[in-house]
Amino acid sequence: MGKPGPCGFVSFLLLLPWRPWLFQNFWLAVWNGACEEKIDPMLDIDLKKVQGDFTVEAAFVAKGAGVTAMFGHSGAGKTSIINMIAGLSRPDAGHIVVNDHCVFDGEKNVHIPPEGRRFGYVFQDGRLFPHLSVRNNLVYGMKRVPPGARYIEFDQVVDLLGISHLLKRHPATLSGGEKQRVAIGRSLLTSPVLLIMDEPLASLDQARKSEVLPFIARLPRELRVPILYVTHSVDEILNLADTLVFLSNGKTLAVGSVETVSARDDFQRLTGGMEAAVVVSTRVDSHDPGAGLTRLEFPGGMLSVPLVDLPVNGTVRARIHPRNVGLALEAFPRTSFQNIFQGIVTGINDPCNGSLVNVSLDIGIPLMATITPRARQELDLKPGTRVHAMIKSVSVSLGYVAT
Numbered sequence: 437m438g439k440p441g442p443c444g445f446v447s448f449l450l451l452l453p454w455r456p457w458l459f460q461n462f463w464l465a466v467w468n469g470a471c472e473e474k475i476d477p478m479l480d481i482d483l484k485k486v487q488g489d490f491t492v493e494a495a496f497v498a499k500g501a502g503v504t505a506m507f508g509h510s511g512a513g514k515t516s517i518i519n520m521i522a523g524l525s526r527p528d529a530g531h532i533v534v535n536d537h538c539v540f541d542g543e544k545n546v547h548i549p550p551e552g553r554r555f556g557y558v559f560q561d562g563r564l565f566p567h568l569s570v571r572n573n574l575v576y577g578m579k580r581v582p583p584g585a586r587y588i589e590f591d592q593v594v595d596l597l598g599i600s601h602l603l604k605r606h607p608a609t610l611s612g613g614e615k616q617r618v619a620i621g622r623s624l625l626t627s628p629v630l631l632i633m634d635e636p637l638a639s640l641d642q643a644r645k646s647e648v649l650p651f652i653a654r655l656p657r658e659l660r661v662p663i664l665y666v667t668h669s670v671d672e673i674l675n676l677a678d679t680l681v682f683l684s685n686g687k688t689l690a691v692g693s694v695e696t697v698s699a700r701d702d703f704q705r706l707t708g709g710m711e712a713a714v715v716v717s718t719r720v721d722s723h724d725p726g727a728g729l730t731r732l733e734f735p736g737g738m739l740s741v742p743l744v745d746l747p748v749n750g751t752v753r754a755r756i757h758p759r760n761v762g763l764a765l766e767a768f769p770r771t772s773f774q775n776i777f778q779g780i781v782t783g784i785n786d787p788c789n790g791s792l793v794n795v796s797l798d799i800g801i802p803l804m805a806t807i808t809p810r811a812r813q814e815l816d817l818k819p820g821t822r823v824h825a826m827i828k829s830v831s832v833s834l835g836y837v838a839t
């Protein structure tokens with residue numbers, strides 16, 4: 437995100453020789469409910485702040501211990517919102533309630549300072565202490581948490597993140613992915629009520645990203661810690677997010693499931709038109725090793741995909757790219773395509789490289805297909821034309837997808 441965020445300040449806070457009693461006092465204020473308690477939503481955010489020419493007016497509610505991803509163009513207001521949630525800047529109005537603890541309420545003049553919010557942070561660059569071993573980096577924050585307020589244990593975190601073999605090493609000897617896993621562990625061991633992850637994978641190459649993603653995906657379910665995740669990456673959103681908050685010009689344009697929000701035209705435009713994809717939540721129905729296929733069930737039908745190593749009944753997100761969808765006016769009696777569905781054309785766009793055709797399948801899901809202008813002309817496609825959509829391939833988010 438490129439600008440000073442909570443990171444510098446939090447590193448500074450971590451280095452302060454804090455007194456445990458001071459910590460405890462802040463926490464008691466939080467736990468005792470400094471303002472009216474609200475039950476149920478895990479994250480209930482409503483913020484208004486005018487900063488120069490830019491106004492933030494954002495609100496969203498995310499329930500359950502899942503991953504809430506904030507996504508928006510550069511300058512959409514993600515850092516501004518994170519800074520307010522972290523307590524580094526004070527909103528003009530609104531409220532911030534996390535896990536039924538109110539840390540800001542404009543009307544009641546409640547503003548818990550950052551160090552009293554019990555939030556954990558993970559940033560793009562792990563910010564480990566270079567002079568400390570991995571073990572000592574991990575226990576650094578944990579030692580400052582009163583035992584009664586700890587709900588995450590050392591062994592649990594080390595096992596979950598697969599870092600037991602690294603404990604004696606120093607940060608300089610770790611790979612980028614290992615450093616990030618240790619940084620996540622250090623934050624978790626402060627037993628945070630909310631983990632804020634600000635582009636935590638942005639500095640890693642694709643291989644390292646794929647290494648760390650599954651670990652992040654396990655956190656909400658195995659440790660019951662809610663995560664607020666800021667990213668520019670659609671892949672990370674599709675693999676991790678339960679709730680997607682889509683921001684533009686300081687406002688929340690949409691809040692909801694990844695499937696719903698990512699299907700919006702404005703989201704598709706921002707994420708690159710032809711690279712956009714339809715996302716379908718599915719359940720592993722069965723495997724057929726002989727045929728090399730796995731069958732994924734979704735409300736309305738089945739998708740066959742190349743064999744995936746996932747347990748039956750596991751949930752996965754299937755992502756269907758427009759470039760992998762072909763359209764025909766008639767059914768092919770003999771075809772190698774495994775996934776053919778009937779539907780109706782609902783709209784046609786003309787991006788530079790071809791036509792993007794929106795189709796509403798009879799089984800109730802939308803689909804997009806890329807076809808050449810010539811194919812469009814030959815098929816005489818227009819809204820209302822009935823078509824057979826052939827899905828050539830489906831990307832499956834393996835194993836670590838949020839549910």
Ligand SMILES: Nc1ncnc2c1ncn2[C@@H]1O[C@H](COP(=O)(O)OP(=O)(O)OP(=O)(O)O)[C@@H](O)[C@H]1O
Pocket residue numbers: 437438439487488489490508509510511512513514515516517
């Ligand atoms: N203190 C401030 N005073 C005035 N304007 C500000 C201030 N802080 C941020 N802005 C403006 O608010 C807008 C949103 O900035 P913000 O950093 O929150 O966006 P962002 O979504 O995090 O962007 P990026 O992804 O590029 O990091 C920008 O136009 C920025 O210039």
